[in-house]
Amino acid sequence: MDWHFIFSRSSPQYRVAAFLWLQRRRYEHSPEAAAAQLWQACCHNDLSKVLLGDLCLCHAHSGCHNTEDNEFIARLLSAIDARLIQAGQARR
Numbered sequence: 001m002d003w004h005f006i007f008s009r010s011s012p013q014y015r016v017a018a019f020l021w022l023q024r025r026r027y028e029h030s031p032e033a034a035a036a037q038l039w040q041a042c043c044h045n046d047l048s049k050v051l052l053g054d055l056c057l058c059h060a061h062s063g064c065h066n067t068e069d070n071e072f073i074a075r076l077l078s079a080i081d082a083r084l085i086q087a088g089q090a091r092r
Helices: 003-007 012-026 031-042 046-060 067-091
Strands: none
Touching (some): 012 031, 012 067, 031 046, 046 067
């Protein structure tokens, strides 16, 4: 993940836009693949947790991005939720 590229942006909206551009254009990732990458990064990198918060914020304010971006964010966050549920069940 290109953290410098993402966090050179000044606001959550622009950081999310940079993340989406990287995931879809440079890496050609699906929302599920992007979620897997972000999930792994959250285990080792505090910046990824900030980015996850930015994604949640932008998702809550769906007017921040276009429809395609909002759908990508929604699918990515759903995939993260599924991983959180699996992790919780594994701990039982």
